[in-house]
Amino acid sequence: MNAVVNAVELVKLTIDGRSVQVPRGTTVIRAAEQAGVFIPRFCDHPALQPVGVCRQCLVEIPDAGNGKSLKLQTSCTLEVAEGMKVATQATSELAAAAQAGVSELLLLNHPLDCPECDQAGECPLQNQAMLSPRQVSRFDGVKRHLPKALAATPAIMLDRERCVQCMRCVRFGTEVSGDVLFTMLGRGAEMQLAACPGAAGGGYFAGNTVQLCPVGALTSSDYRFQARPFELVSTQSTCDGCAGGCPIRVDVKNGVVRRRLAAGAPNQVGEWLCDRGRYGFRSAQTAERIRTPMVRKDGLLVQASWPEALDAAAKGLRGLAGSQVALLPGGRLTLENAYAYSRFARVVLRTNNIDCRTRASSDEETQFLTRKQAAQVFATAPDYATLERAKQVVLLCFEPEEESPQLFLSLRRAVRNLGLQVFAVAPYLSAGNAKLHAQLVACKPGDEVRALAAQGITLNADSVMLVGERAAISAGTLKWAAETAAATGAKLAWIPRRSGELAAIAAGCLPTLLPGGRLVGDARACATLATQWHMTTLPADVGHDLLGITTAARTGDIRAIITGALDMRDLPDPELLRRALGQTFVVSLAVKQSEVSEYADVVFPVAAPDEQDGTLIDWTHTRRPVVAAVRGTTPPDVAVLAALATALGNDLGFHTTKAALASYNALPPWISVPAVLPTITATSVIPPALGNVILSTWRLLLDEAYSLDGAAVLQASMPTAVARVSPETAQTNGLVDGAIAQIGAGGARWHGPVRVTPGMVNGVVWIPALTQTAECGQLHALSGERVILTVAASPMPWLSPNGPPRFEQLWDNVYPLRQARGGEAR
Amino acid sequence: MSIAPLTPVLTALWDTQRSWKLDTYRSNGGYFGALLALKLAPIQVIAEVKASGLRGRGGAGFPTGVKWGFVPNTPETAGQPKYLVVNCDESEPGTCKDMPLLMANPHLVVEGAIIAAYAIGAHQVFIYIRGEVIHAVRRMQQAVAEAYQAGLLGAEPLGVPYPLHVTVHAGAGAYICGEETALLDSLEGRPGRPRSRPPFPAVAGLYGQPTLVNNAETIASLPAILVRGAAWHAQFGTEQSKGTTIYSVSGHVRFPGQFEAPFGITARTLLEFAGGIREGHKLKFFTPGGSSTPLFTEDQLDVPLSYEAVAEAGSQLGTKALQFFDETTSVLRTTRRWMEFYAAESCGKCSPCREGSQWLRQLVVRLEEGHGQPGDVELISDICNNVSGKTFCPLADGFVAMMTSAIRHFPSEFEAGYRRPASELFPYERSAVFPIPAPDAEPTPASRRVTRGEGVK
Ligand SMILES: Cc1cc2nc3c(=O)[nH]c(=O)nc-3n(C[C@H](O)[C@H](O)[C@H](O)COP(=O)(O)O)c2cc1C
């Protein structure tokens, strides 16, 4: 099979006299690029199907490969042929004249308002116009005038006058993302682009249309009028929004990040970016940003100098070690920062009480991750390319569009082009999985493995299992996945939601693991590490995980905690951590103030993601470079921990990110022998509770995450919260579509409109985890826990899906006013 | 030259009482062709049609049998759905043959559809009719209902176990929806805009399945071929354009209408059938095949109306719509009308046609109103050159052909538009066939009229 893919037939042709060899089926415009000849184009895009509508790319074909010549042809639709001769505008007067003619026509109705257009300076139309031999238009008639700068979505402004009707944005929706956002209305000179009513936010990928638009017809509300291309300093980096590892370009003007763009090559990973990655960089620019250290004095956090804060932290930590301390570095760190935490824990605090997972986890997951890392099985783990070869993909406790958007796009491409079959093991078929044409294996949370077996779906070497972080709380799922992978040869990828967890696990931010997959307690492994770290011994006892740390802090066994970026709302029981932090000495390394700051005794400001160099490890275990786009005044975690080590009279071994990476890379490779690997045992962490239904919940890509603070356009396109139940469950509980449901768990209540969802498993209610919490409330119950579902006592009209729109649109009367939220929770 | 006889085949029943009823049709031998076809193997039907030399009547004149051969007919494609679409979107200015055919003898089309569908292995036929012609849609619907009732369609048409269903679909009235791929988009419920080729509809058409699109008149020609044989059909017409066909004759003639005659008849003969140019006037120019074909003048009156001869004379036979204009006609006025039509009907998909048509419209409107700028005529020619052959579909080539031929024949009339309105040189009431009521108020000059989406000048 693979051999067939590789054996592409090559075709030889000449373009402007240069000969070039390309695979059969290539279009002339692509072949020309390979030959170093640029043919102007507007509608053509390497990642979209050719349509041949702008007619800018006309070339002459003196020989079509059969001795016959062809009149002018669109090079974006014409396929190469053996012996073909192509004459582009460079060598054919006919082609040059045709292209000039098309340019003139394209500019006919163009408003030529370049001085106030964001695209000016990076606009193919402007460039094409500059190349034109005729600098003054012969057109003195009436141009098309339409109301300008309409909000197509909260994030996208549409200027129909500037549109060249290339259909790229339309095709993006139908071909790539599956969210139909734009369409063409009318005909002839009146044909105009329109946002589809009901498309609302346009989905998670709508921002790509702005980057895709060859003119300034689509501009970003977030970036409008902020900069000219020549004012920008661009940096190639990696997005930290999820574990996808997407390459991005970060554009900075006057030391402030203005925009992020997708930076992947066409048809490569990262050619598109999700809106979270594109717009989610404003958090570091908000007022809650911490810029100086702070120390708690008389119960209040007050600004302090660095020496003062380091002193205070050292004083609080001095004398504490081993089982008395713990570290919660969080799941969004770079490899370097995570490694600094890991080494700090072992060398300075001599403890293994460290856990990067600030979310519901379980012993089963710890064992699974430990085994995986220690046995280095990821060397054979799947990657993006694996999906193109796979025959079937099983999604377990994983919603690709919400948790790993780039992976979602790869899946969609494989489904559309390569016939990949996706099975979604979930309570209902989410909108994202429907776009993957996935077959739903409907099941209650926790029942995934049984449901899959009941469907008779068997896996083999052509299958891929994609397992999300929620598998931790579905007892037995990870165990089954690991065993099935071993038994059938199916590929297995574990995909955390956060960008830093894989790097943190590699760096040893787990109570069972040291850097490089060394097991805590494996004497031989520890010995090699101790030598590297200039230590005689390393702490040998397995430490506490998050739950253990919070419990031990409550009982007074743990007396100090160092935290990185934590979102307390993400914990299974935030109250437990609140009390734990309240009872201990807390040192917080944070970019922004958060709930943790309220409990911190010392706060150190650290660099935001766009402000530091580093390395991320994506879900394929590939290292991705993060490059500082702006030089901030706050140091990276590495430097703060190094200074703290010094203040405690110790030495972390490095002070800079670069040195930290060098130290990590210098660790000799290590693979644990199978005998010492932990066995995986199914463990349930679901607390027993009373209730009439089982809760299913997960976080959406766009929700109230701290990292999305300040991104106004994202907030406006966030999905609205709904409670999903099957028709039968709705009926048995007296609910109808649109009614307001109340869900109770422990003391917490959640209120929101019911969305009756056909095909959903019975006896389950699904809600988004962190969406509209101000309006709906938030439950701290786990997927799989029993909850009480009832009709809300008093109707709450503001929660109805048809409630007041959040965003007034400057829509002209051609289009109905639409609600601007990003559609309802999928 | 002696007048060749009219050859009513398609039009044979047109003056029969209630010619559109099934009874009338059957009592005149209707559906015998379909029965014959259903008794043959599909491949024999295709061979018969190939041998007849029938060419498509939709405008391009593509050999029908050859086109049928493009529809995959291998054992592997046996289970695959295939479709026949009958194109009754007739909207080329001047063309009026399919609509009268549908009104007078809809069963001829239904019978032809049975034959064509059977030949290519389709079990579903769509008859796509221009929606504004609601009476034609109704008549066709009734004919199909009659056919179903009489067992001519359905599970066993004419008793032969070859399930066949016919759906009549009314388009929403766009010229471009006559173009076969745009028609398919329209039929699928999308705005009608041409698709790129390849894949051709014969391979991947309606809903991505093999689809044959034929003009209504092409389809209506089939029963006679089956009944009387390919050789009978081939005896009419010329070497390369065989058979008889319906010519639509209109304009400044005494008796406009449809005339069915063999290919190769001359425009002069047709003009004689139509009673000649109206009393006291003489011919100025005419279209041989609808407004999308280059204009002819008196000099070409004797060109045989066959695809090859008209092409050799520098135009196209197109839809065989002859519009005659006498010496009272301003060529600026006609080209303006046509340009307004094309600018409104351009689908907008490709830039040269979308932008070029509206630029040309603006230029020819101002010339007609006498507001032309010196150089406009050269500009028009240049724009035509920039549009011609560079567009996605042939619609634009149609108006370019019309514009360039008009300028070539009457350059001075165009240049006169720099100084004087055409209505002064050619008072419009003189070219009106029916008297125009006196206007009570000054009409709004068209250049001041604002189309939607366009600013005020
Ligand atoms: C702009 C345009 C309009 C057309 N309109 C019609 C039409 O109204 N009716 C028609 O039968 N064919 C029309 N055609 C031709 C069709 O594309 C197609 O060639 C024809 O239906 C094929 O049928 P035939 O092979 O029987 O001629 C049009 C083509 C173009 C480019």
Ligand code: SF4
């Ligand atoms: S808005 Fe931009 S991308 Fe969309 S059709 Fe217009 S020019 Fe093309």
Ligand code: SF4
């Ligand atoms: S030539 Fe005109 S009608 Fe044809 S595709 Fe282009 S815009 Fe549409």
Ligand code: FES
């Ligand atoms: S780039 Fe080829 S037609 Fe648009």
